[in-house]
Amino acid sequence: MNRNRYEVSYCRVHDYVTSELEGAATASQRREFAALLASDESVRQIYVAYMQEQTSLRWSYANQPLDLLDEAMNEAMHGAFASRAATAERRPGGRDRVLPWAALLGFSAAAIIAGVGVWFATGGDRPHADRLAAAGDAAPVATAAGVVRQVNQDGGPVQPGIAAVATVTRMIDVRWAADSISPAELSRLRPGQTLDLMAGQVELLFDTGVEVVLEGQTHFKILTAGSAYSQHGSIGARVGEEARGFTIETPSARVIDLGTEFGVTISELGETEVAVFRGIVDLTLDGSESRAVSSITKRLNQGEALRVGSNGEFHRVFAVPSDRFPTSSPDHRLRSTVSPLISDVRDNIRDSDSKKFYKIVRGGLHEDAPAFVDRNHQWNGVDDRGIPRQLRGAEYIMPFNDDKQLRNRLEVTLYVAKPITLFVFLSDAVTIPQWLHEGGFVDTGDDIGLDEGPSRWHPTSTGRRHLATGEGKSVDTVFSIWKREVKVPSEVVLGGVERPTDIDGFNMYGIAATPLY
Structure with missing residues (x-):
């Protein structure tokens, strides 16, 4: 044309x-x-x-x-x-x-x-x-x-109860199981239909506005317009307020959304892992009707994750790599080939004291990158030059900002998978901790900024309605960048930070890594 x-x-x-x-x-x-x-x-x-x-x-x-x-x-x-x-x-x-x-x-x-x-x-x-x-x-x-x-295909009306409720909106490198239906993009799906994905990524849009992404070897059966069942696999979902109550059932649990963005993985043994990136989710053991609600339902807020074992026990999830749960992203192929620099993160907080996780973001540090799993803060360059060049594209850890409350009692252990340059971003508002010097870190002389957005420390009455976009915009706190070389795969232990005596609000440090060789 x-x-x-x-x-x-x-x-x-x-x-x-x-x-x-x-x-x-x-x-x-x-x-x-x-x-x-x-x-x-x-x-x-x-x-x-x-x-x-x-x-x-x-x-x-x-x-x-x-x-x-x-x-x-x-x-x-x-x-x-x-x-x-x-x-x-x-x-x-x-x-x-x-x-x-x-x-x-x-x-x-x-x-x-x-x-x-x-x-x-x-x-x-x-x-x-x-x-x-x-x-x-x-x-x-x-x-x-x-x-x-x-x-129907012959033009007659479908019987009540079996009308289509979702649409396949995108597919990337898809391979279906032999006995699965093989829908095309823009196909409509109805309750009772099952998708058995062997590889690739599939995005679905429910008529209610629920957006679901399936990735890798994943089983997904649509039950109703507001619920689905998965026997195994990896699922990402975004649910708006108008679709609250969207439910994903698994062999061991029921994930009930309360308006949020979350990820679910189900192992071949039926163990269910749920991480909440925004909003709130209720995680309920399967067969909960016969038990006391208080004993079998866990509410997860932003930055929290739990795993339900096949025995029905809840366990904290310490670390969530960014490639564990699928997202709607054009860099699907890139994410699957990124080699991890930090394989895991642990701390000394007891399972019963926290449900927070550390998110490991593969190659994702950039302008306006989210900084903490339990806050909507963002990393920014302190001026129009942007984030220091040595950090662009770095793998980084999103801690939880509440971690700072443990002060000197906190121990964060990084499991380093290959030789790296390890960076720690320390707020200029806090005292330099002893463990930073003793751990061989040196101040690079570079800084990075944190845009904290509207909060009780930066209320909307100041005129700020949302996080700013771009280099040097709305930087609330400046962090000094420290680094050390880790030349062999090993464990690196970081400590806590002390509350400043002259201010009320302060932040946990940031963590990033780049290949050493």
């Missing part, structure tokens, strides 16, 4: 979707757009790509505080559509070609699914439709009123 025709088709797709979001689309416009999709394959291709783009953006930005006046965010949004709207920002008499932030926020899962439904209703990609039929699913159809209903 020539460039001019592409631009015209893209604008027609964009204008129709924008009208739907604004509630301005008429029944006549819906019929005309459905007819256009039915008659023009190139428009169908643009429409599907457009919907996939919105799904990806929703995963990246849903449930995050957005400042509509934030220049950096608006630039990022415009960049996401640059390849599809490379001409003037506004054509005479028409709407903006770039979907505004307000429209993105209103772009619900239902809108995405409705769009996919229109595409299937017009025939769509026949190989996809054929595979959908082979999976025994129903095809979604958009009615003139814009509401999606389910029909």
